[in-house]
Amino acid sequence: MEQESMRYSEVGVDTTKSESALIGLRHWLDRTLVLRKERVGVPVIGIGYFASIVQINSSQGLAISTDGVGTKIIVARMMNKYDTVGIDCIAMNVNDVLCVGAEPITVVDYLAVQDSDPTFVTQIAKGLHDGAQIAKVTIPGGELAQLPELLDDDLPGIAFDLAGTAIGTVSLDRIISGNSITDGNVIVGLQSSGIHSNGFTLARKVLFDKGKLNIDTFSTELGRTVGEELLEPTTIYVPPVMDILTSGIQVKGMAHITGDGLLNLTRVEPQVGFIVDDLPEPQAIFSMIQHHGNVDDAEMFQVFNMGIGFCMIVNEYDADTIIRMVDRHSITAQVIGHVVSDEEKRVRLPAKRLVSKGNRFVHDN
Secondary structure (H helix, E strand, O other): OOOOOOOHHHHOOOHHHHHHHHHHHHHHHHHHHHOOOOOOOOEEEOEOEOOEEEEOOOOEEEEEEEEEOOOHHHHHHHHOOOOOHHHHHHHHHHHHHHOOOOEEEEEEEEEEEOOOOHHHHHHHHHHHHHHHHHHOOEOOOEEEEEOOOOOOOOOOOOOEEEEEEEEEEEEHHHOOOOOOOOOOOEEEEEEOOOOOOOOHHHHHHHHHHHOOOOOOOEEOOOOEEHHHHHOOOOOOOHHHHHHHHOOOOOEEEEEEOOOOHHHHHHHOOOOEEEEEOOOOOOOHHHHHHHHHHOOOHHHHHHHOOOOEEEEEEEOHHHHHHHHHHHHOOOOOEEEEEEEEEOOOOOEEEHHHOEEEEOOEEEEOO
């Protein structure tokens, strides 16, 4: 009997519905963009990029991004280990700020708890500290909210939620929106450390419910337990990317590969398409998820980063230099594809026979 294929929407995350919800959200939020006209705080780019930018004077802009750790938190609770998700919180925000060419400078966090247990809070703070050290950002403040009624569930461990907001600075004449990307530019993909902080609802359902694994299951394929693999922190790309941005090399566009996978490439400004035809072999955790859930390729590349956590779009003649610079930070990088003219802004994965259609990958027959 053929095993039923699992989809993200079946475990409660409907990305199509989310897209529709965003339309309603933007209907009202876009109307605020004129409220600071001719004053400090005028938006420089609109909603839809990885980070927003507001003007603070005639030459400088502030880049702002906010994000959370998501349901990776549930794995931390299952393991009763809370000292790494703070790194994820920093990473998810500073990596987005990088994408517009800004240097992250500071982060504030929001920690909501059912019970403000001092030992637990100290573990969270340790992760935030470790992430800040890597990203070279300060954490000048934040919010600790005790919400016993909102955070009341039967899951193991301590109930909490963790999110942050990162701020960076960028010269207005050095904003990277992708507007200089042209046909023939190449895509340099920077390796992820694993799942990072997206797709955990599907990953948990597949591995724990359908695959009957648990957090303590040791996998020879992974070289550690399933729980340890899932809690591997999100890579912070600030050190190599800032080296490249300050080197004088022209970076034409960047994409943080989070939810929606390589479809994040289409968030750059111009009407171009992307042929991704030389992907590295993804980490073993992805094949485990695909096997246990019988998840098809289209769904895998829609939900997960599949081994690539960050992309830089550059001139072909700069690619080797960029790869060497990234390697100095112990992160593997390689050219994974190239840019083509395409008014429909499609992403094609020839080896998997996939092509993007709207906000999804479909099989390219």
